[in-house]
Amino acid sequence: MLTIMKNLDGSSLAMALKRLLSVSILLLSAVVCFGVPRVNAVDRVIIGNVSRTVEQLPNYAATDKGFFAQEGIHGDVVLIGSTDTLIQALIAGQINVAIVDPSAAINAVERGASLKIIGGTVPIAAYTLVGCPKYKTIKELKGTTLGVVSLVSGSTIFLREMLRKEGLELNRDYSIIQGGPTTQRLASLKNCNTSATMVLGGDLPRSRELGFPEIARLQDYVPNLQFHSLIVDSHWAETNSQLTVRYLKAMVRAMQWAHTHKEEAADLVTKRTGIPLKYTRPTVEEYLAQGIISRDGSVNREGFQQLIDLMGERLYKQRPYPAPEKYLDMSYLRRAQQELGITAGR
Numbered sequence: 001m002l003t004i005m006k007n008l009d010g011s012s013l014a015m016a017l018k019r020l021l022s023v024s025i026l027l028l029s030a031v032v033c034f035g036v037p038r039v040n041a042v043d044r045v046i047i048g049n050v051s052r053t054v055e056q057l058p059n060y061a062a063t064d065k066g067f068f069a070q071e072g073i074h075g076d077v078v079l080i081g082s083t084d085t086l087i088q089a090l091i092a093g094q095i096n097v098a099i100v101d102p103s104a105a106i107n108a109v110e111r112g113a114s115l116k117i118i119g120g121t122v123p124i125a126a127y128t129l130v131g132c133p134k135y136k137t138i139k140e141l142k143g144t145t146l147g148v149v150s151l152v153s154g155s156t157i158f159l160r161e162m163l164r165k166e167g168l169e170l171n172r173d174y175s176i177i178q179g180g181p182t183t184q185r186l187a188s189l190k191n192c193n194t195s196a197t198m199v200l201g202g203d204l205p206r207s208r209e210l211g212f213p214e215i216a217r218l219q220d221y222v223p224n225l226q227f228h229s230l231i232v233d234s235h236w237a238e239t240n241s242q243l244t245v246r247y248l249k250a251m252v253r254a255m256q257w258a259h260t261h262k263e264e265a266a267d268l269v270t271k272r273t274g275i276p277l278k279y280t281r282p283t284v285e286e287y288l289a290q291g292i293i294s295r296d297g298s299v300n301r302e303g304f305q306q307l308i309d310l311m312g313e314r315l316y317k318q319r320p321y322p323a324p325e326k327y328l329d330m331s332y333l334r335r336a337q338q339e340l341g342i343t344a345g346r
Contacts, residue, residue, distance in 0.1 A: 042069075042072055042073065043072060043073055043074070043240075043246075044074045044076060045068075045073050045074070045075050045096050045243070045247055046076045046078060046094070046095045046096045046097075047059065047075055047076065047078070047096065047097045047098075047099060048077075048079075048080050048086045048090065048095035048097065048098045048099070048100075049077060049078075049079055049086075049100070050079070050080060050081060050082065050083055050086055050100055050149070050181065051079060051081060051181040052079070052272060052273040052274070053182075053200060053202050053203070053273065054200070054201065054202030054269050054275070054280060054283050054284060054287065055121070055122050055200060055202065055227070055228050055292075056121075056228075056272070057258055057268070057269055057284065057287075058121045058251055058255045058258065058293065058294075059075075059077065059121070059251070060254075060268050060269065060271075061254035061255075061258055061265065061268060062075060062253070062254035063075050063077070064268060064271075064272075065254065065257055065268075067249075067250040067251075067253045067254045067257070068247075068250045070250070070253075071246040071247070071249055073243070073246060073247060073250060078095060080095075081180055081181050082149070082180070083100055083101070083104045083149065083150040083152070083153040083154075084104055084150050084151070084152060086100055086104070087100075087104040087107075087108050087113075087231070090105075090115065090231060090232070090233060091108060091115070091233065093233065093236070096232065096233075096236060097230055097231065097232055097247065098231040098232075099121060099228055099229070099230060099231075100153075100228060100229070101125070101153060101154030101226075101228060101229065102154070102226065102231065102304070102307065103152065103153060103154040103157055103307060103311060104150070104152055104153060104154075105117065105229070105231045106307070106308065106311060106315070106327055107152055107311075107315065109326070109327055110315060110316075113233075114233055114234045114235055115231055115232070115233060115327075116233075116234045116237065116327065116328065116329040117229045117230065117299060117304075117327055117328050117329070118230050118231070118232055118237065118248065118328075118329055118330070118333060119229070119230040119248055119252075119299065119330075119332075119333045120226060120227075120230065120294055120298060120299040120300065121228045121229070121230065121251070121255065121293065121294055121297070122228035123226055123227065123291065123292075123298070123299065123303060124224060124225065124226075124290070124292050124300065124303065125154065125155075125158060125226070125227035125303075126200060126201045126218070126219070126227075126287070126290075127155055127158055127198045127199065127200060127217070127218040128198070128199055128200075128201070128204055128214050128217050128218070129159065129162060129197070129198055129214070129215045129216045129217075129218075130186075130196060130197060130198075130199055130204075130207045130212040130214055130215060131189065131195055131196035131197075131212060131213055132189040132190070132192035132194070132195060132212065133192075133211055133212065133213065135195050135196060135213070135215065136213055136215065137215060138163055138168065138215060138216055139166055139168070141168065141174055141195050141196055141215075142168055142173045142174060143173070143174065144174055144194075145176065145177055145194050145195060146159065146194055146195055146197060147176070147178075147179035147185040147188050147189070147194035147196070147197040148176045148177070148178060148179060148197065148198070149178070149181065149182075149185070149198075150178060151176065154225070154227065154307065155198040156176065156198075157307070157310050157311060158198065158218050158221075158222060158225065158310075159176075159198050161221065161222055161310055162216055162218065162221045162222070165221055174195075177194065182197075182200070182203045185199075186203070186206070186210060186212070189212055190210070196215060198218075201286065201287065201292070202269075202273070202275060202279070202280070202283045204283075205275075205278075205279035205283070206275070206279065222310070224300065224303045224306065225300075225303045225306055225307055225310075226299060226300040226301075226303035226304040226306075226307055227303075230248070230251065230297070232244065234329065237329070237332060241332070244332045245332050245335045245336050245339070246336075248297060248332055248333050248335075248336035249336045249339060249340055251297055252296055252333075252336055252337065252340060252342070253340065255293060255295055255297060256296075258284075258288065258293055259288055262284060262285060262288055263281070265284050265288070266281040266283075266284040266285070267280075269283075269284055296337060296343075297333050297336070297337070298330075299324070299328060299330070301324050301328075304324040305323070305324055308321050308322060308324065309321060
């Protein structure tokens with residue numbers, strides 16, 4: 001450019017500089033109006049879990065197997081040891097997605113929160129009630145205190161229903177105390193400080209090793225209940241609709257990967273949770289075989305309605321209880337499934 005300018009006379013040089021200035025102004029205007037294209041841009045999504053469990057397998061796979069990265073997402077996972085606190089963090093905007101049972105979100109919506117369930121990772125709740133060694137049946141729990149992860153979590157709702165079917169009512173026949181994550185609640189069983197607690201399938205081997213008897217299975221009392229769901233603030237999802245779809249695409253791909261890589265999936269769960277492989281291998285095998293881990297991110301609508309019905313008398317003033325659609329927004333998942341070319345299983 002300098003060589004060319006040296007060969008121009010005064011008027012020509014002035015004309016060239018004027019044109020160069022005009023082009024520069026146009027380029028600057030384009031940058032201001034349209035922004036600089038982002039190269040290898042990554043969007044951050046903050047994901048909240050209660051604890052590290054086998055049920056979080058899709059989340060682990062989405063991160064470790066690169067599905068988030070392939071969708072231009074950096075997934076930051078934070079552990080919040082209480083379902084109630086997790087939902088409060090979601091409402092406050094401290095996290096973007098909560099992966100937990102939907103009961104606390106249903107409660108929050110009924111109090112005016114703008115939350116929506118946009119998908120699910122665990123369409124079947126696989127809980128077992130275990131007790132300290134001196135208790136073998138539900139009826140023996142009368143007059144005792146049971147440990148729960150949260151006073152309003154799904155597992156507590158399930159527990160109350162199991163005991164109700166055996167004739168035991170909360171406060172009249174037994175009490176509950178919030179005991180935190182599974183490891184803390186199992187520790188409380190050692191000296192029978194609490195009488196029993198609900199544990200998921202991934203924690204059963206550890207519970208057996210500690211000598212705690214299995215008192216009852218949820219499936220024998222209330223089968224087919226929707227469990228871990230993907231919960232967002234509806235305003236955040238609307239504002240970030242394409243990011244929401246990309247997030248769901250990564251999660252669905254992670255679920256599909258788990259179903260086709262069972263041994264690797266068990267290895268991944270061991271790596272992320274610290275649960276020995278001798279326990280994760282059979283649990284992951286069972287979860288995948290029985291559909292406890294979803295294949296496509298769909299919500300078990302029948303199981304969701306059952307959850308609403310269980311919450312009904314304590315939450316709603318009168319019948320009929322709401323349909324699941326009050327709390328669900330499957331539009332983002334349908335878009336994700338369409339872009340992936342898959343058909344929903346439920």
